[in-house]
Amino acid sequence: MPGYGEDPEWSDIVPLPQDDGGPNPLAAIAYSDEYSEAMSYLRAVMAKNEFSERVLRLTEDIIDMNPAHYTVWLYRAKALFTLHKDLRKEFDWLNPFALRHLKNYQIWHHRHTIIEALASDLDEKSPKIDNMIREEQDFLDRMFTKDAKNYHVWSYRQWLVERFNLWDCEEEREAVDDLLRKDVRNNSAWNHRYYVVFGRPNAPKNTTEGHVLMQREINYAEAAIRIAPQNQSPWNYIRGILSHFQQPLSNIKSLASEFASLEKPDEVKSSHALDLLAEIYKEERQLDCAGKAWDLLAQKYDPIRSRYWMWKKEQLGTAAA
Amino acid sequence: MVDRFWVRQESLSAPFTLPALYTSLPPLRDSLVTESSRLLDQTAAECMPYLTLTKFKTRDLNSHGLQKLRRARHIEFANDSLEELPGYMVVLDASRPWMGYWGIAALSMLRVDLVEEGYRERTVDTFRACQNESGGFGGGHGQYSHLACSYAAVLSLVAVGGEAAYETIDRRAMWRWLGRMKQPDGGFTVCEGAEEDVRGAFCAMVLCSLLNLPLELPPEEMDRVGGDGTLLSGLGEWISRCQTFEGGLSDAPNHEAHGAYAFCALGCLCILGPPHETIPRYLNVDNLLSWLSHRQAVPEGGFAGRTNKLVDGCYSHWDGGCWALVEAALASRGFGGSSSLDSLWDREGLLRYILCCAQNEWGGLRDKPSKNPDGYHTCYNLAGLSWAQNYHVWNAEKEDIDMTAPLSAPFSWSTTEKPDLPCDEEDRVAPMHPIYVIPHEKATEARNYFLNRVGF
Ligand SMILES: [Zn+2]
Numbered sequence: 040m041p042g043y044g045e046d047p048e049w050s051d052i053v054p055l056p057q058d059d060g061g062p063n064p065l066a067a068i069a070y071s072d073e074y075s076e077a078m079s080y081l082r083a084v085m086a087k088n089e090f091s092e093r094v095l096r097l098t099e100d101i102i103d104m105n106p107a108h109y110t111v112w113l114y115r116a117k118a119l120f121t122l123h124k125d126l127r128k129e130f131d132w133l134n135p136f137a138l139r140h141l142k143n144y145q146i147w148h149h150r151h152t153i154i155e156a157l158a159s160d161l162d163e164k165s166p167k168i169d170n171m172i173r174e175e176q177d178f179l180d181r182m183f184t185k186d187a188k189n190y191h192v193w194s195y196r197q198w199l200v201e202r203f204n205l206w207d208c209e210e211e212r213e214a215v216d217d218l219l220r221k222d223v224r225n226n227s228a229w230n231h232r233y234y235v236v237f238g239r240p241n242a243p244k245n246t247t248e249g250h251v252l253m254q255r256e257i258n259y260a261e262a263a264i265r266i267a268p269q270n271q272s273p274w275n276y277i278r279g280i281l282s283h284f285q286q287p288l289s290n291i292k293s294l295a296s297e298f299a300s301l302e303k304p305d306e307v308k309s310s311h312a313l314d315l316l317a318e319i320y321k322e323e324r325q326l327d328c329a330g331k332a333w334d335l336l337a338q339k340y341d342p343i344r345s346r347y348w349m350w351k352k353e354q355l356g357t358a359a360a
Numbered sequence: 361m362v363d364r365f366w367v368r369q370e371s372l373s374a375p376f377t378l379p380a381l382y383t384s385l386p387p388l389r390d391s392l393v394t395e396s397s398r399l400l401d402q403t404a405a406e407c408m409p410y411l412t413l414t415k416f417k418t419r420d421l422n423s424h425g426l427q428k429l430r431r432a433r434h435i436e437f438a439n440d441s442l443e444e445l446p447g448y449m450v451v452l453d454a455s456r457p458w459m460g461y462w463g464i465a466a467l468s469m470l471r472v473d474l475v476e477e478g479y480r481e482r483t484v485d486t487f488r489a490c491q492n493e494s495g496g497f498g499g500g501h502g503q504y505s506h507l508a509c510s511y512a513a514v515l516s517l518v519a520v521g522g523e524a525a526y527e528t529i530d531r532r533a534m535w536r537w538l539g540r541m542k543q544p545d546g547g548f549t550v551c552e553g554a555e556e557d558v559r560g561a562f563c564a565m566v567l568c569s570l571l572n573l574p575l576e577l578p579p580e581e582m583d584r585v586g587g588d589g590t591l592l593s594g595l596g597e598w599i600s601r602c603q604t605f606e607g608g609l610s611d612a613p614n615h616e617a618h619g620a621y622a623f624c625a626l627g628c629l630c631i632l633g634p635p636h637e638t639i640p641r642y643l644n645v646d647n648l649l650s651w652l653s654h655r656q657a658v659p660e661g662g663f664a665g666r667t668n669k670l671v672d673g674c675y676s677h678w679d680g681g682c683w684a685l686v687e688a689a690l691a692s693r694g695f696g697g698s699s700s701l702d703s704l705w706d707r708e709g710l711l712r713y714i715l716c717c718a719q720n721e722w723g724g725l726r727d728k729p730s731k732n733p734d735g736y737h738t739c740y741n742l743a744g745l746s747w748a749q750n751y752h753v754w755n756a757e758k759e760d761i762d763m764t765a766p767l768s769a770p771f772s773w774s775t776t777e778k779p780d781l782p783c784d785e786e787d788r789v790a791p792m793h794p795i796y797v798i799p800h801e802k803a804t805e806a807r808n809y810f811l812n813r814v815g816f
Contacts, residue, residue, distance in 0.1 A: 058501045061485025063478075065516075066459035066735075069447045078453075082502035107451045110503040113553050148555050187395070188669065194615050224396035226667040230616040233605055238614050267390040267397075271654060271667050279605025310388055314650075340387050343661070346704050347653040353699055 042073065043080045048093055054079035055086060074104050085114060090121035099132070106136070112145045116152050126157050134178060141182075144191040151198060158202070172203050176210050180217075187218055188227045197234055206239040223263050229272040237283050245284060253284050261294060268298045268309035278315070288319045295319065301331055310341045317351070326355045376413070376425025382712050383411050386658040396668045403670045406729055407660045410717045424782030426715045429745075431470055431786065433723030434738065438466040441724075441735040442482075454499030457512035460486055462739035464516045468799055469742040469789040480520040484528050487513040491530060495537025505537055506551040511563035518570055518806040519798040526809050531571050532816035538564055539578035542585050546594025547612075557611040558602055561595060562624035565631040566796065569767040570803060572810035596632055599625050600642040606667060607647030617651055619665040619678035626685045627795045633769050635754050639689035652686060653705065655679045660717060661709025663744075672727045673718035673737045676710055676744020677797070684752040684794040688773075696753065702778070707748040711781055714741050714748070743797055745789045750775045752794045761804055762811055770795050771807055 043049045056079050059067040070078070077100055084094050098115035101108060119126060133153075137146050154175065161167050176199075182192045205211050212235060218228040236242075236256055243249035257280060260273035281288060298312035307313050317332035333352040337345035385404060390397070409415050413425060422428045442463040445452065452459060460483065467474060474480065490497045490513060496505025497513035517525040541548045541560060548560035568575065568591060575590045587593030601613040602625055608617025609625040629638040639645060655663045655675065663675035683705050687695060695701070718725045718741045724733025725741035753774055756763070761771045775791035796803045 055502065058489045060487065060489035060501075061482065063482050063485075064489070065442045065463065065479075065482050065486040066445055066452075066456050068445045068449055068453055068456070070450060070453075071447045074447075074450055074453075078502075085502065105450050105453050108454045108499075108503075109506065109551060109554065110454065110498065113504060113551065116553070152553075188666075190611075190616065190618065194612070197614055222394040222396050223392070224394050224668040226669070227616050230604065230606075234614050237605075267392045267394075269386075269388045269390045275606045275667065282605065308388065341658075342381050342387075343656055343658045343706050343709055344653045346701050346706065347649065350649075350695075350699070350701055350704050353701070354693070357694070 042076050043097075044076060049080060052080055052083050055082035057082075071104075074101070077101050077104070081111065081114075090118040092122070094118050095122070095124075102136075106140045106143045107145060109145050112149050116149060119153070120156065126153050129153050137178075137182065138185065141186050141189065147191045147195045151195060154199075155202070168203065172199070172205070172208075173210075175199055176214065180214055183214075183218060187222065187225050190227070193227045193231060196231060197238075200235060201238075206235060211235050219263065223267055224270050224272060226272045229276050233276060233279055237280070242283075249284065253280055253286070256280055257291070264294070264298070264309075268312060271311050274309075274311040274315065287322055288315060289322055291315070292319050299332075301328060301335075304335055304339075307335070307340055310336055313340060314348075321355065330355055376421070378412055378425075382659060382661055382709060383408070384659055399670055400668070403728060404659060407671070407713075407717045410729055411659060411661075411712065413716070416716075422715075422782070422784045422787055424784070426712060426782050426787075427719060428784070429715060429787040429789070430719055430721070430723065433721075434719075434725065434742070435467065435470050435472055437720075437723035437733065437738060438463050438470065438472075438735070439477075441466075441738070442479075454503060454506075454509075456500050457487070457490060457497060457509040457516070459735055461512035461516045461519075462735040464519050465792075465797055466735070466739045466742055468519055468802075469739075469746060469792060471790050474520050475522070480522055480525060483516050483520045484525050487517055488528055491528070492537075493530075493533065495530065495533035495535070495540075504551050506554075507541060507548060507560045507563040507567075508550060510534070511566055514567055514570060515796060515798055518796075519802050521802055521805055523809075526806060529571065531573060531810070534567060534571065535573045535816075536578045536580075538567065538573070538591060539581040539585075542577065542581060542591055542593075544585050544587070544594075546587070546596075546598030555612075558599065558609065558621050558624045558628070559611065561599065562628040562631075564591065565595075565628050565767070569631050569770055570796065570806050570810070572765065572767075572807065572813075575766055592632065596629065596638065596642045599628055603643050603648070607644065607649070607651035608666075609643075609648075616666060619655060619663065619675045619682070622648075622652070623678045623681045623685075626682055630685050630688075630754075630795050631767055631770050634756070634772070635685055635689040635769075636692040638769075639686070640692070645686075645689065648686065649704070652679065652682055656706055656709060657713075660713050661706065661711075662713030662717065663710070670728070671713065673714065673725055673744070674727065674740040676714055676718070677740035677747070680710055680744040680747035681794060681797070684747050688752055688754040688794075691754065696751075702751075707778065708781060710744060710748045711783060714745050715783070715787065742789050743792060746792045747794070749778055749781060749783065749788050750791050751778055761808055765811060771804055773800065775800065 081097055081101060095118050098111050101111045179196050200211060215228045215232045218225050243252060257277055260276045263273040277291060281290060295312045295315040298309040299307045299316050313332050313336055317329045320329035330352045333348040337348040416427050420427050489501045492498060492505045497510040498505050499509050517528055543556055547556045548564045549556045550560040575592055577585055577589050582589055602609045604610055604617040606617045609622040610617055611621045629642055632638050657664050657671035660671040662671040663679035664671050665675050687704055717729055720726055720733040725738045726733040727737055754772055755774055756772055758772050773794055793800045793803045
């Protein structure tokens with residue numbers, strides 16, 4: 040491919056060469072000639088705020104060489120909007136690109152910008168919106184087959200839920216269920232479930248409806264705890280739920296006692312259950328028992344955190360005062 | 361797979377006793393195997409020969425039987441990371457300010473004299489080319505200004521210090537640009553048209569406090585942002601929305617709790633005021649403590665970023681740095697006073713992970729033994745070493761700086777060495793400021809310079 044310098048289409052542009060900063064700059068990069076030239080043309084078109092077809096091709100070329108270049112992504116988005124391009128076509132290259140560059144996160148902000156623009160041009164009830172959402176969900180599921188804990192993909196998924204009101208959408212909970220069935224320790228999936236169920240505006244609190252929901256979710260987490268009691272995710276999930284509903288931890292005392300008990304200090308199956316039990320004792324003002332449970336954690340079941348467990352025990356003294 | 365190492369450990373004839381705590385798998389393990397547990401086990405197996413010292417020659421060990429800090433090789437690695445990089449590293453083209461900061465900070469921690477080594481001019485020249493007339497620094501010449509790049513640029517300039525470095529920064533333009541990044545909900549976007557996240561908030565507060573920028577909004581942003589008309593408006597409340605049901609903090613409300621974002625959030629709160637005031641005002645401290653404690657991995661001793669994720673050397677800083685700030689916040693609850701505890705986390709565990717698992721034999725530090733070292737992991741493992749080796753206390757009485765100006769709280773920290781760790785004097789890195797992650801005196805010098813400067 041001939042360079043921009045020989046291309047008659049670009050002959051009107053005077054490239055702006057890079058200033059790395061002085062004779063001995065920090066961490067300068069020995070750019071390839073191709074990258075260096077493309078960037079010089081980008082600086083030149085950005086300086087005169089040009090948005091055109093050739094600028095789109097230029098941004099694609101640079102992103103191909105360096106997908107982590109946030110400036111180019113943002114400039115490309117501006118160009119797409121200024122030129123009133125058919126934004127759906129953007130996904131033709133964006134999707135395979137995302138699957139090739141799993142760690143890249145600029146792409147997810149770009150996607151967000153494009154979907155937002157597409158949606159704001161459509162009526163909220165248009166079937167096209169439903170289609171678009173389904174395509175997004177399918178694509179995200181594909182991304183998760185490659186990396187089920189990708190932070191930026193999950194953040195994007197949350198935005199999608201909020202933007203398109205997917206709180207009651209079966210696909211959302213199913214997608215999470217699927218991932219948790221594959222790996223019950225996927226904390227990102229637990230976080231998403233919490234968001235879908237309790238993150239909605241006006242999520243039910245202490246109403247009958249709220250309590251049904253609370254019980255359903257506690258049951259869900261309980262089932263997960265039974266297959267792997269040392270997995271912290273469902274324990275955190277339950278504690279989050281009880282705190283959302285301002286319920287005492289003693290609601291789940293029998294669950295905690297199944298996996299940890301002071302009567303059988305040699306048969307503890309979960310350090311999380313034991314900590315929870317200690318907290319429940321504290322709630323019930325049985326401070327001695329709480330202290331014993333934290334001792335057990337410090338000395339036997341979770342010694343790396345012994346100082347933390349001892350701190351909690353010490354704080355009982357201030358609670359008693 | 362993992363159990364094979366027991367044999368090795370028993371047959372090891374090293375003259376050092378290996379504490380079981382740092383060489384045994386967690387006492388409670390579930391039998392169910394999933395992708396997460398497979399990776400966790402694999403990582404434990406990968407680290408075990410390093411934790412049990414079978415990988416080292418006796419001459420590599422310090423007087424306590426841990427691998428020595430390979431200081432000279434890390435200095436060489438950090439110096440090299442600031443030289444010209446090969447063309448295939450072009451994906452770092454928008455992260456050159458970061459590369460600069462990681463190298464400069466690493467060298468500071470390794471006690472290299474930056475001025476003597478010629479870094480002042482190079483730093484000034486490099487960042488002059490990244491600054492935009494409309495305010496802020498971008499990833500390189502002609503790139504949009506970005507809060508992370510501005511953070512890295514300003515910290516590097518402050519770390520090399522001196523008038524030429526300070527005067528490189530166009531503070532008036534920086535202030536106006538920060539005004540444009542400020543959002544009506546209290547947070548900051550990282551770049552014009554880009555995402556709003558807690559990195560943005562933290563970086564903005566680092567810039568405001570070090571450079572002593574005015575806190576009122578530029579007049580042209582008043583109507584758009586609303587609130588009380590300052591850059592701080594709604595910020596603490598926005599940070600508090602980033603605390604998740606797990607107790608940790610995420611990059612933006614409702615996302616998953618994550619060590620790097622927790623550090624940014626806590627750092628931001630500790631710039632807004634004294635740690636024991638702002639942290640409990642905006643966060644549930646008990647939940648935070650629970651989440652943070654559980655990030656320390658067994659048996660590796662290092663930290664992971666999220667629940668059920670793997671230990672990784674860079675979290676030595678992100679999570680370890682949280683501990684420095686959180687311990688100071690607990691002073692009001694008796695920590696450092698009536699409490700019998702000198703620490704709430706296992707400093708020796710982290711020390712062992714960094715010295716034994718995270719050091720590359722030929723220089724540079726890494727995520728875990730199977731990964732190559734890089735500038736990012738070198739900087740943040742060394743910072744983690746500093747958090748493990750020192751106590752960090754917030755103390756209202758300071759003589760070297762005027763504490764009446766706004767955002768003075770971050771200039772009241774002091775650091776003292778923690779004794780009784782299995783490391784020798786040569787394994788110790790320089791004390792660092794727990795929020796700015798540069799030497800204390802460098803932060804104070806810059807603050808004083810800008811406090812005494814009349815006008816912009
Ligand atoms: Zn890392």
